[in-house]
Amino acid sequence: MKQIFLFIKTYRVAAIMAIFLMLVELTVELIQPLIISKIIDDGIARDSTEVVLLWSGVLIAASLFAFAAGIVSSFYAAHVSQSLGYDIREKLYGKVQAFSYAVFNRFATSSLITRLTNDITQIQETTFMGLRFMLRVPLVVIGSLIMALVVHAGLGFLLLLTVPALFFVIIWIVKKAAILFHKVQQKLDAVNGVMLENLSGMRLIRVFVRRKQEATRFAHHSGELMQSSTSALRLTEITQPFIVLIMNAGIIAVLWFGQIEIHVGSATTGEVVAIVNYSLRTAGALSALSMLVSAFSRARASAQRVSEALMTDSGVLEGEGAPKASGSIEQGSVQFEKVTFQYPTIHTPVLENISFQVNPGEMVAILGATGSGKSSLMQLILRLYEEDEGVIRIDGRNARDWDTRHIHDSIGYVPQEVLLFTGTIRDNIEWGSVDVSFDQIVEAAKLAQIHDTIMQLPNGYDTMLGQRGINLSGGQKQRISIARALIRKPVILLLDDSTSALDVQTEAALLQGINSMACTTFLITQKISSTMNADLILLLDEGRLIGQGNHAQLMEASTLYRRIYESQFGEEGSHVESFK
Amino acid sequence: MWKALSEPFRYRKSTAAVQVVDAQNPQNVNRKKQKAKDWQATLKRIWHYLAHHKGRLSLVLFMVMLSSVLTLLGPYLIGRAIDQYLEGPGGSPWLLFLAGLAAVYVFSSLVSWLQNIWMIAIAQETVYRMRVDLFGHLHKLPIPFFAKRQRGELMSRMTNDIDNVSSTLNSSAIQVFSSVLILVGTVVVMLLLSPLLTLLTFLVVPLMVIGMKWITRRTGVLFKERQRNMGELNGFIEETLSGQRIIKAFSQEERVIGTFREHNARIKQSGFWAQTISGFIPKLMNGLNNLSFAIIAGVGGILAIRGAITVGVIVVFVEYARQFTRPINDLANQWNTLLSAIAGAERVFEILDEEEEAIDEGAARELESLQGAVSFSHVSFSYNKGEETLQDISFEASPGETIAIIGPTGAGKTSLIQLLSRFYEADSGSITVDGHEITTIRRESLRSHMAFVLQDSFLFEGTIRDNIRYGKLEATDEQVEEAAKLANAHSFIVRLEGGYDKILQGDGSGISQGQKQLLAIARAILADPAILVLDEATSSIDTVTEIKIQEGLQRLMEGRTSFVIAHRLNTIRRADQILVLQEGRLLEKGSHEQLLERRGLYSNLYQGRMQLQ
DSSP: OHHHHHHHHTTHHHHHHHHHHHHHHHHHHHHHHHHHHHIIIIIITTTOHHHHHHHHHHHHHHHHHHHHHHHHHHHHHHHHHHHHHHHHHHHHHHHHHHSOHHHHTTSOHHHHHHIIIIIHHHHHHHHHHIIIIITHHHHHHHHHHHHHHHHOHHHHHHHHHHHHHHHHHHHHHHHHHHHHHHHHHHHHHHHHHHHHHHHHTHHHHHHTTOHHHHHHHHHHHHHHHHHHHHHHHHHHHHHHHHHHHHHHHHHHHHHHHHHHHHHHTSSOHHHHHHHHHHHHHHHHHGGGHHHHHHHHHHHHHHHHHHHHHHHSOOOOOTTBTBOOBOSOOOSOOEEEEEEEEOOTTOSSOSEEEEEEEEOTTOEEEEEEOTTSSHHHHHHHHTTSSOOSEEEEEETTEEGGGBOHHHHHHTEEEEOSSOOOOSEEHHHHHHTTSSSOOHHHHHHHHHHTTOHHHHHHSTTGGGOEEOTTOTTSOHHHHHHHHHHHHHTTOOSEEEEESTTTTSOHHHHHHHHHHHHHHTOEEEEEOSOHHHHTTOSEEEEEETTEEEEEEOHHHHHHHOHHHHHHHHHHHSSSOOBOGGGO | OHHHHHGGGGOOOOHHHHHHHHHHSGGGHHHHHHHHHHHHHHHHHHHHHHGGGHHHHHHHHHHHHHHHHHHHHHHHHHHHIIIIITTSOOSHHHHHHHHHHHHHHHHHHHHHHHHHHHHHHHHHHHHHHHHHHHHHHHTTSOHHHHHHSOHHHHHHIIIIIHHHHHHIIIIIHHHHHHHHHHHHHHHHHHHHHOHHHHHHHGGGHHHHHHHHHHHHHHHHHHHHHHHHHHHHHHHHHHHHHHTHHHHHHTTOHHHHHHHHHHHHHHHHHHHHHHHHHHHHHHHHHHHHHHHHHHHHHHHHHHHHHTTSSOHHHHHHHHHHHHHHHHHHHHHHHHHHHHHHHHHHHHHHHHHHTSOOSSOOOTTOBOOSOOOOOEEEEEEEEOSSTTOOSEEEEEEEEOTTOEEEEEOSTTSSHHHHHHHHTTSSOOSEEEEEETTEEGGGBOHHHHHTTEEEEOSSOOOOSEEHHHHHHTTOTTOOHHHHHHHHHHTTOHHHHHHSTTGGGOEEOTTOTTSOHHHHHHHHHHHHHHHOOSEEEEESTTTTSOHHHHHHHHHHHHHHHTTSEEEEEOOBHHHHHHOSEEEEEETTEEEEEEOHHHHHHHTSHHHHHHHHHHHHO
16 A cells, blocks of 8 residues: 555645645635625625625636636646556556566466556546545535534534544445455456456367356356455445434434533524534535445555555565676576476476586587476576576576576577567567667578568568467467577577477578577477487486487487487388478 | 646647547538447447346335435424424424434435445346356357457456446446436426526536537547557557566567557556546536526526515525535536446447357257268368468368378468368368268357367366366266376376376466377367367477377277378378378378379478488
């Protein structure tokens, strides 16, 4: 909560302005009865048309003034609330981008989306409302109370008695409701999650004809959302009837004691009437309370959720704070020394005691069974995760001492599953770097063996890719993703099984092109044909490095390697790679 | 200081406002009319949803009337108390009266509480129904629809837009009811007191109408724009969060933050104008009411001087004018939420109005069982007009045959399968299954006889067991494990913490891409279909494991028609038919031996491959 208030502070001038203008309006409203009494007493009673006209003129001027104040206050209030929303959203998004990958994965994507949109909207709307109405309620209540006390201290005190009750009830409800609304937003996360999953897996759901099952699952989650919203709103809706009841009890008390006081002679009828009037006015002001209480509780819950994400430790890697090495990676040598690693949520290591040394410009093939830790090894070089034991050295320096940015800047990465963004092909390739010319884009596309395909498209490089580039084949998308990595002119290139959909000629041309770039290349592959020319082959098995060396060495030393070789070149399993 | 003060007036004019100016152009009158019509239609559809709760809704309406009466009764009773009892001797009539007053108060609170909680239930159920409808409808939309939309944008409709409808129905509906009621009541009393002054009060009504029109014409567009911007932002956020790994690896955080800022600024811009201009409404109402106050006081004063009316009437009238203000003000305040709700609802209905997958007509048949004969005859297809993806494809597969589809990337292999699964419809030619034109078979019925291992093996958040069971919901645990063993997934599953009950996270961390494919294969095995489709099903699986599952796959393919997109020579050689595709054309077809004899592309590639080894 505190954090959110800090955001408002930036706009305190505009916020104060909005409140001030609201007070101007309120004042005009309050002096109206005064002016009307002038019209009656000084004008009508004395038969003076001029006075009547004069004061009606004043009335008109005052209302125009109030109107102008109101319009201007609209600008200020909207400015504060929109800027607030903008700032929080940007801060939160920046924070999410600053999360380490491990911390990022602690949050469900759908939940982060809800926080960035829906939760912030709640805060924003409530701020707007607050600047325009919320203060009005307490002002009217306080004003009426003071007037009542001035009119008759004893009877006014009765009215004052209702205040603590009011206060406690509202505090209690807001607190309780905030918890309930917190739950509402969580359920909204769940609904969002099912929705996201269904949109992502739409084809699978279709081919397995699971529409009804998914609908049931969705109905279950939206049903829970409905229930939690209903119970939260029910609680806040108690506010108004209950508080009005308390106020009304106050009125009855005023009438009861008022009658006694009048009898005793310590109060006049006028005074009692005045106090009853003030009570009525207070009750009237409180009529909008339910809405305010529910808006406020909901905003509170949302603010907590936003703060939670904002306060999360970004999980910046150890050694942060210590001065980072400046300069960038130039050679591209990589050394692993007794590296062990496990994912935060899993308790068995995926990589154990891995040691190897790669010299600049070498081509390294990583080979191993499904689930043997090949991709995990790459994620460590990428610094998406940190090793638990051992040391990784890049250009001879401990990877922890490098600024992660510098590491990333020198790495080109092509992930296993193709991730393209909405936009044109050109946007997607260009995305890999900054300030690149069109020629460079074409060059990268040519290296990735996708240029000719792109030129055949009616809009060429300006062809829009839909969500995940839907109209291109898997292999074509893969090559765009390779071009995106190559345009960075990386010192270290990581290819995570990303040539699986390429035919032999294309792959050979690609690897040749990469060779000419003289970068250190790590290549996860299933194909012996790609490993044959590698300078170093790392053979992984269940997280352990069971063999390293070149093709000839491994053929001699490793039974597993020979088995893999057999599987591809023996009688049993020839690949018709050229048919891909 | 000055900067802070002048900031709110430096927002750029919104594009929506420009559109409004266009709309004022006489040529665009039609469009304006259309807009009004859209509004009515939207409200009507919301009403259609509410109408499910007609019974409870009339109960709420009744409660609103009751509480309006009670609200008026309270002050009246207090008036009587002051007139009759306050200066009186007290005693039991006074006590009785106070008890009566207390009863009215309690009753009034009770009624307003009841109306509120009933309305909440109605509102929430309505919103629930809208959500479920929207979700259900999405599953009926053709696959190409999803190719054009961002997932996050669609999600925004489900949450942000529907939420707007929800908050309006929760609180505003009752307010609108009661405001209208109180308004009508006040007008009646005012007319009875002095028709002339009433008329004067209403002098401001035309101004009100003009003002409201000016405002709503703008805000209607603005709210819609804001919601659209919100949807775009949501789409952007979803994409960048799903692609977080790439962003991290490329250190492109600043770039995406930059783009985010652009989206964010657009929302700020449209949101600012929507909020500011709709914020004019209560101010306008207040201002006009104050104006009518002044008119009453002025004209009334002059009339009183001339003796036409009494001072008392003026006083009462001013009081009523104030009462007249309250509900109008409330209405005006609600207008804001109402507008954004309509904008939200419109966006929801927009999706609901998207045309469903060409509806399976009533005549569409159910397939009880399927032998698995498949035939393509002169099938052509294109995703976009002018770019033929498949041209004149013809082949026949007898039940139980294995068909291998090979060709370079982009040759149309996957597209061919998309046609068979009816994700897309062929432009010309015909596809039959067991002799039935597939367009005459209900999609779901057709698909229920097929099993697919798609290129990207999608897993749901849930246990491994549930993910495999997705292939056949009623499968026992033993069957699930059996399938996993056949797919060679069993051994890695049992080594995982939690084994079959391990919960897979949304991002699938802790399990590799190849393992995902093994699970997808197990899922297809479990489904036990008549037609099996394997689209690069083993691309991420190492070759040693691949050989291990070959046997399982071979057994799986026995007795069913199988379409296999693969590179493994073994699989291809064993296939009954090989289809060689290139640039959307079926270049060659036949068995391995036949194709070798033909000495065409296949034979060339095959020989080349052999030499390479």
